[in-house]
Amino acid sequence: MKMTYSSTVFCALLALTSTSAFAQATVQSCNREVTFDEPPKAAISNDVNLTEMMLVLGLADRMVGYTGISGWKTLDASMTAGIEELPELSSKYPSKEVLIGAGADFFFAGWNYGMKVGGEVTPESLEPFGINVYELTESCIHIGEKAAASMDDMYDDLLNLGKIFDVKEKAVDLVEGYRAELESYTAGLSLLDEAPRVFVYDSGEDAPFTAGRYAMPNALIEAAGGTNIMNDLEKSWSTVGWEAVVERNPEIIVIVNYGEVTAEEKRNFMMSNPAFADLDAVKNDRFVSLEYVEATPGPRNVQAVKKLASAFRVE
Template identity: 80%
Template sequence: MMKLTTTTALFTLAASTAFAQATVQSCDREVTFDAPPQAAISNDVNLTEMMLVLGLTDHMVGYTGISGWNKLDAAMREGVDELPELSAQYPSKEVLIGADADFFFAGWNYGMRVGGEVTPETLAPFGVAVYELTESCIHIGEKGAASMDDMYNDLRNLGAIFNVSERAEALIDGYEAELDAFLASQPALAPAPRVFVYDSGEDAPFTAGRYAMPNALIEAAGGVNIMEDFEKSWATVGWEAVVERNPEVIVIVDYGEVTAAQKRDFMMSNPAFAELDAIKNDRFVVLEYVEATPGPRNIAAVKTLAAAFRDN
């Protein structure tokens, strides 16, 4: 697991270049910044980690949406030690305004809901600029399938917004090189293993379609998401579709009150799944929520998946 404070310490020097007006694409909007935000708030663990690895805690007044979902691990806890959590789950408009925020890094279903009280439009009159998580843009318009470039795009845009583009590009280059070197060392897979992402749910599973980050992680690792043709991000499907597509590997997303072990036990003990290749061969992989959603730990997630796909 990466050490957030170590990464941040690499970038303690202030940017040497003067800030020029920055315009970035945020879903279907262009957002212009005349100066770097000084009172930023991020929502959710993965978005907050993007801020941390870019060394932006001095520009933050807090974060939201982590402890209420049981997502805070040791590395994350140390990284945000000096920042307050302003809301355990999704923040209200009053929470953000009350913190005198000038910037909110969130996404659709990552702190904002379509038609909800916290949106770019509702916050704009109060001087709070919003940058939207790229992966989440599918909820308000058209977008291609999730890719590793979604996460890199967010780091690059945050770099422009906060005048730390050199840091962002250095991180992206490092992530790409690390991943390329690791994957080049792995034996080829033929055919690609069929993979099912099990987030939660017993009556019907909540899973990752083509627009959710695990689709990109699985593809990068050499597998194929059995729901890659499901025109959704994170959504519920029927168990019948899972059985019909017969996954060879099941990826469990670990967070919340139901543990990864309990999710595995549910699938292993249910007679309806007994003939699935993944069940017969007991092939499960566990990813933490922060690994399965867009953020710096996607690199480790691809490595974990790639190794698991080849361990049969």
């Protein structure tokens, strides 16, 4: 077929316009606006929950590996199947050399989720090596102000990843599905006379590590109809004194299950310690366990809200 000069130019301009629209995306990442001229081809995610966000968007084939899982947690069967072809490049936080050596062009991490303020791996330290960073929204509190944790933190991360990797429609469908699923579920729940007082027990015997207002469990508890007794703690995850827990007398204790100490061992510690004998949660043996991947921002937050809502309504 003979093509005229003008039609050739038109087709070239059309192709260029389509490519630009297809490739470029600008997203808000904590206090930065980050522009991607093309979707990443060699991504690395840190931690089990961030990795699962990549998987639900079908991005395993855009990844060269993951970090920060086996040093603390284990993968369940569904996640193992999703990343069986990918190497774990570092069992805990990766070094800058690990990321560069893997040929990464993208790192999905967060503050205290693979990066530390003042550490060697930051968006600024990776930029000269052509590695763009998208920061987990929940973690932004470590470098500036943000609102209390909400389900929107997780939804926004999925939507932003959808823009970055040019799978926007899939991300929108997922988020709309999650929202509808939760709305439908909570609409069918019985009303509570008042919000139960809830304490999140992550770890620690001398002093408990717990979730403040900026940690995802605060959002999960509220979405399920409860009140986090540490919702005035102006931090995400932090250590508090047992005295404050006793004084606030939780009716339900949410245990985060991961690491060497099992959820049952954490429960036994609280049930057998005389200092906690008068807590309503201990007297009535009202404990509920969340897996780490449920308690941190990710697709399983919807499942976690359902689990908590059900536990809050059992006397």
